[in-house]
Amino acid sequence: MSDSRDKSLPFDVDDADLFSSVADDHVLSSAPIAPPASSHMTSPAPAPASTRRVGRAHQPEAFLDIESPGRSPQRVRLQGPRFLLGGERADLTLDDRFVSRWHAQLSQEQGAWVLEDLGSHNGVYLRIADEFVMEDGDEIIVGAQRLAFRTGWDAGQTQTVPTLGAPKLPTAPRLVEYVEGGHIRGIYPIVDSMLIGREGADLNFPHDELLSSPHASFERHDGQFYLRDLISESGTFIRIRGAVELIDGDCFCVGRTRLQVRYQG
Secondary structure, eight states: OOGGGSSOOOOOOOOOOOOOOOOTTOOOOSSOBOSOOSSOOSSOOOOOTTOOOOOOSSOOEEEEEEEOTTSOOEEEEOOSSEEEEESSSSSEEOOOTTSOSSOEEEEEETTEEEEEEOSOSSOEEEEOOSOEEOOTTOEEEETTEEEEEEOSOOOOOOOSSOOOOSOOOOOOOEEEEEETTTEEEEEEEOSSEEEEESSSSSEEOTTOTTOOSSOEEEEEETTEEEEEEOSOSSOEEEEOOSEEEEOTTOEEEETTEEEEEEEEO
């Protein structure tokens, strides 16, 4: 990727991370997914959150293809029961100002590699491959844009006396656009559908060279909103919750660095 595509990613850096873990038999996806659609995307979608992993009969060799801004692509082999990604003292040290000290880990569990966010400040984002059921608070990356899907109110401060204001009305589904520093740049209501892209969409980011035209869509069906990648070149990513089993070809983002897992054998 060229430098012109990497300067607007809206993230903060925080080194005060805590090491976390998920029980071996409860590896989850980032959110439920819709029933399989007819089209097939570049990489498979994660399993539903209620589904447990099924171990493989043998462990194939696994590699990470790494693409960092301003650096040549590289490939590293995944080794050991646990492989740490971070800014320092990690198995893979990423020279990326948006990566926390201990950002994420890959671990071998029952013949599979599992990805987990270690409580990082900027999170870990997995590329989606099909329709994805959105939940309040889900965060996505499209191009260089970080957007949050909201359907509820933000939690207010706890007070013994309610805070004065206009009567509370039902909230409208919306996307919140964040820029670097954690500031809100815009709030965009979603009625029944919304296209996101560089141009010719309902929500346009004309200066984002990573965006396709159009790039992704939101659609409401039976009271649920679904996110779909429109076979974009750079993909659509959602922030993971818990841990996710990775299959061949899965792509994820840590800071501005893009990593893809490959199995051989």
